[in-house]
Structure formats: C-alpha cells, structure tokens
Amino acid sequence: MTKKRHAEIAGAGFAGLAAAAALGQRGWSVRVHEMNSELRAFGAGIFIWDNGLRVLNAIGAYLDVRNGAFAAPAYETRTDGKCLSFQAINGPGQYRLLTMTRQHLHAAMVKAALAAGAELVTSSEAVGATPEGELLLADGSRLPADIVLGCDGVRSRVRDSLAIPQERNKYKDGIIRVLTDRTGLKGGEWDHVIDFWAHSPRTLRILYTPSGENDLYMAMMAPVADTEASSIPINPAPWIECFPQLAPALTRLGDRGRYDVYETTKLPYWSVGRVAIVGDSAHAMPPTLAQGAGCAITNALGLAVALEETDTVEAALELWEKRERPLTDHTQRRAAEIAASRVLASGMKWDDEGLRAARHIPTGAAMPFVDAA
Numbered sequence: 331m332t333k334k335r336h337a338e339i340a341g342a343g344f345a346g347l348a349a350a351a352a353l354g355q356r357g358w359s360v361r362v363h364e365m366n367s368e369l370r371a372f373g374a375g376i377f378i379w380d381n382g383l384r385v386l387n388a389i390g391a392y393l394d395v396r397n398g399a400f401a402a403p404a405y406e407t408r409t410d411g412k413c414l415s416f417q418a419i420n421g422p423g424q425y426r427l428l429t430m431t432r433q434h435l436h437a438a439m440v441k442a443a444l445a446a447g448a449e450l451v452t453s454s455e456a457v458g459a460t461p462e463g464e465l466l467l468a469d470g471s472r473l474p475a476d477i478v479l480g481c482d483g484v485r486s487r488v489r490d491s492l493a494i495p496q497e498r499n500k501y502k503d504g505i506i507r508v509l510t511d512r513t514g515l516k517g518g519e520w521d522h523v524i525d526f527w528a529h530s531p532r533t534l535r536i537l538y539t540p541s542g543e544n545d546l547y548m549a550m551m552a553p554v555a556d557t558e559a560s561s562i563p564i565n566p567a568p569w570i571e572c573f574p575q576l577a578p579a580l581t582r583l584g585d586r587g588r589y590d591v592y593e594t595t596k597l598p599y600w601s602v603g604r605v606a607i608v609g610d611s612a613h614a615m616p617p618t619l620a621q622g623a624g625c626a627i628t629n630a631l632g633l634a635v636a637l638e639e640t641d642t643v644e645a646a647l648e649l650w651e652k653r654e655r656p657l658t659d660h661t662q663r664r665a666a667e668i669a670a671s672r673v674l675a676s677g678m679k680w681d682d683e684g685l686r687a688a689r690h691i692p693t694g695a696a697m698p699f700v701d702a703a
C-alpha cells in the first residue's frame with residue numbers, strides 16, 4: 331500500500347479550510363494550524379458568488395452554507411437618493427449570490443474539513459516554512475510534509491519567511507464592517523442588497539446586506555482622510571446625516587465594528603519548493619468585487635486537483651499557478667481599479683470585466699449542486 335501524502339497547512343481561514351477539505355477528500359492526511367485559541371471567523375458578513383458556491387459544493391460544505399444564508403431577490407445601487415442600477419438575482423437563470431455571516435460560512439467549512447479527515451489544531455502558530463517542505467512553529471517544532479500551505483492571511487509569516495518579494499498597495503478608502511439585527515428593516519426593499527452612496531455633505535457608502543433571517547451586515551466605506559466617519563467606536567452622526575433611512579440600524583451599533591483600509595498584495599510567484607502560498611497571503615484584494623474569499627477557496631480547490639493530476643508536487647504547483655493565476659490577477663486588478671475610482675457609485679455594471687470570476691466554473695467544481703432538481 332502506498333503511504334498517504336501529507337500536508338501541513340498554516341491558517342484555518344477560508345483558504346486553509348477549503349484546501350484541507352479538498353486534500354482530505356483526495357486521500358491526503360492533512361493538519362491545519364490555527365494561531366488563535368478557537369476556530370472562528372473575523373469580520374462580520376460575506377458575499378459568496380456562484381463560483382464560491384460551486385467550490386463549497388465540491389468540498390461538501392454547500393448545504394450547510396445554503397441553510398442559514400440569505401438569498402436576496404435583488405441587488406441595487408442608490409446614489410444620492412437615486413436608483414442607478416437594479417438587478418434581479420438568485421432566481422432561475424440569474425446570478426447567484428448568497429450573503430451570510432462569516433461565522434456561518436466558517437462553521438460550515440470547519441465541518442467539511444473535519445468530515446474529510448483533516449486535523450485542526452488551535453493555538454498553533456506558524457513562523458515559517460522551508461522550501462524542502464517543513465512547517466516551522468512558534469514552539470520550535472519542524473513538521474515535515476509533502477506539501478506546506480501558507481494560508482495564513484495578508485500578514486503571512488510563511489510567505490515572509492521565504493523572502494518572496496511583494497507588491498503592496500493601500501488605497502484612499504477603507505471599510506467598517508458591522509453585524510447587527512434586522513429589526514425594523516425587513517421585507518420588501520429591505521430584503522434587497524442595497525449599495526447606498528452619498529456624495530454630499532461627504533463621500534460615504536453603506537453596502538446594506540441582509541445576511542440571514544435576523545442578521546444585517548453593513549460594510550461602511552469611509553475615506554481614510556475622513557477621521558470622523560472612519561473612527562471606531564462608530565460615530566453614527568455623519569452616517570445618519572448621509573443615510574437617514576438606515577438610522578434604525580445605525581443607532582444600535584454600540585462599540586462594534588473595525589475599520590480596514592483597502593489593500594492589495596501581489597507576489598511574483600505563488601510557490602517556493604514544496605510550499606504554496608494560498609489565499610490572501612498570495613493575493614489580498616480590495617473587497618469591491620466581493621471575490622477575495624471566492625478566489626482564495628477556488629485556488630485552494632484548484633491546488634488539490636492539480637496535485638491529483640500530476641506526479642510530483644513541483645509539477646502540480648507549476649500547473650496550478652498557470653491555470654488559476656490569470657483569473658485571480660484579473661479580479662485583483664479590477665477590484666483595485668474600482669477601489670481607486672469609486673466607480674461603483676454610478677451603479678454596478680454586471681459585465682464580464684467585473685463578474686468574470688463570479689461566472690467562472692472553478693477547477694474541480696463542475697459537478698451539479700447537491701440540491702439541483
């Protein structure tokens with residue numbers, strides 16, 4: 331009997347969990363190291379487009395994600411009080427876009443990774459990796475593997491230990507993410523995803539997102555230079571002045587929320603020796619297309635498929651990057667352009683430039699959805 335191939339993964343975020351599930355399904359022994367003392371997601375809500383839903387279907391997490399997620403019937407943009415774009419979604423033949431809390435998505439993916447046989451270790455901090463295929467932990471352990479995955483996010487220690495050059499950019503805007511309840515904001519138009527923009531008296535944006543039966547996620551964009559609107563705890567006054575219709579939600583935010591400036595990380599290559607850099611550690615992007623996690627889990631699944639299709643880890647990593655990278659690069663570039671120009675204020679375009687990733691059928695995810703009739 332041939333020995334099971336073994337993967338050590340740094341980071342139990344969306345990329346690490348998708349990789350763990352996909353590799354486990356293909357007969358690998360997998361161990362995931364999470365530096366935090368519990369398995370949980372940070373942030374508030376999240377959008378998962380059709381491409382991400384297909385990956386979740388392929389790794390066995392889709393039904394758990396769908397149950398408890400929100401399927402809005404429409405996505406609209408309202409700028410300075412005018413509706414500038416309106417698109418029916420989630421109906422037959424329409425774009426699919428589920429919204430949910432991050433915790434909901436994360437819990438479903440933890441379950442899928444465990445079901446595929448992965449071992450998940452908490453309070454286990456990675457500090458680096460060697461090209462020969464060892465994961466280095468903060469407690470001094472060196473864990474040999476057939477492949478090591480750096481899924482440890484935008485400030486990846488695994489990536490940095492390999493001295494991979496990075497191109498990093500920050501933008502003029504950032505987002506406060508908050509989760510609250512939908513009291514007073516339910517039914518009719520309040521079931522839509524609504525991208526509210528205001529240009530007067532200041533430029534602010536709230537991406538209003540029902541994210542479950544009672545969960546409301548708001549992504550509140552404020553320029554870095556607007557210290558009043560970008561402050562934490564949230565100062566409701568400037569927000570209510572621009573978006574009085576959202577006052578019921580804005581007045582109950584308390585000290586919740588965090589402000590993250592839009593940023594991009596780009597690497598010249600995604601692997602060194604037997605170490606692959608997957609997810610935000612390789613290609614963090616502004617959230618303007620809501621595809622960072624979509625691309626992260628697509629590339630995690632794509633890597634497991636490439637390892638199945640080739641004889642050596644080196645050949646798999648070459649095939650993987652060649653196959654997956656062009657779409658990620660396109661999505662990251664477009665997300666950055668949109669962040670710099672704020673063009674979404676004039677309405678979502680629903681074209682191939684912006685939604686190429688959403689329309690893409692990821693490698694290894696062409697099978698019908700488990701709930702398809």
Ligand SMILES: Cc1cc2nc3c(=O)[nH]c(=O)nc-3n(C[C@H](O)[C@H](O)[C@H](O)COP(=O)(O)OP(=O)(O)OC[C@H]3O[C@@H](n4cnc5c(N)ncnc54)[C@H](O)[C@@H]3O)c2cc1C
Nearest residue numbers: 341343344345365377456483609610617620621622623624
């Ligand atoms: C405001 C905002 C809104 C967004 N909205 C969307 C959206 O709607 N849709 C979408 O698809 N994407 C969205 N994104 C992007 C998405 O959040 C990221 O692309 C996604 O979380 C990347 O997943 P990841 O697993 O690569 O990294 P992370 O989610 O950062 O996970 C990394 C994991 O590794 C752990 N870790 C870190 N360092 C170590 C270490 N040294 N050792 C061990 N563990 C470690 C962390 O604790 C964490 O659990 C958004 C991003 C932002 C900032």
